[in-house]
Amino acid sequence: MPQYAAVIYSRDADWTSAEEADTTKEYAAFSESAAAVIRGGAALYPTSTATTVRVQGGKGGDIVTTDGPYAETKEVLTGFYLLECADLDEAVKVAATIPGAWDGAVEVRPVIDFGG
Secondary structure (H helix, E strand, O other), X not given: OOEEEEEEEEOOOOOOOHHHHHHHHXXXXXXXXXXXXXXXXXXXXXXXXXEEEEEEOOOXXXXXXXXXXXXXXXXXXXXXXXXXXXXXXXXXXXXXXXXXXXXXXXEEEEOOOOOO
């Protein structure tokens, strides 16, 4: 059965904070209701904890790091789920129930199976 990455873009928040308890409960409810198709996933810490890595000059070049995300945007990458669904239509239906879709966006993309 094909797998799909459901990549969540929503407001930048610390999902471990007490202020996010209600939203965290919504995600727990989603995880329980979609448990049959969820194969993995994770929430991410706020973008303030990110480090962007570039290699100048290509492979073997100088490693340059920058604190924070690559670009400032209203919606940021906040987490993802790996879904195993019959087809894209089913994956879209599941993604529509992810709380991040209600005030942000969830990108659904097929996962390439390299046989590993």
